[in-house]
Amino acid sequence: ARSADSLLVLVLADDVVVGASTGLPLGDTEPAFQVPFADRGIPMEAVFYCGESVLLPAFRGLGLGHRFFDEREAHARSLGGMQWTSFASVDRADDDPRRPSNYRSNDAFWTRRGYVRQSDMKVTLPWKEVGEPTETEQTLTMWLHSLENAK
Secondary structure, eight states, rough: OOTOOOOOEEEEETTEEEEEEEEEEGGGOOOOHHHHHHHOOOOGGGGEEEEEEEEEEGGSSSSSHHHHHHHHHHHHHHHSSEEEEEEEEEOOOTTTTTTTOOOOHHHHHHHTTTTEEEEEEEEEEEEEEETTSSSEEEEEEEEEEEEESSO
């Protein structure tokens, strides 16, 4: 989605991109992401949506995940009127074969950052999984963080 208030955070190592994180106001996202908020009566203009974060394995565990959230939350505050930051995590069973053998959940990390999983706020989107011939519906669960109660 295009948004004048979007944010892109890049991590560079020797002028090579090794990580990236995105965010934008919820009202500028795909409509599917807006539905659970509308259903709960949360105004779109009060939520900053934290999009994808990717980081090459060699750069994980160095505090960059925290930095991604710090930058997105600071940007949300700078826009004025934002009360919440949010993101969606893909729902997968613990024994899902698509998870790598060394998979480690980020739930504890997100919880320590003040995010709360909203089990009643779901998003359904189609995409093509690796190795699959066609798109299938996938479910994501929203997480919310109050900017008013945060540092």
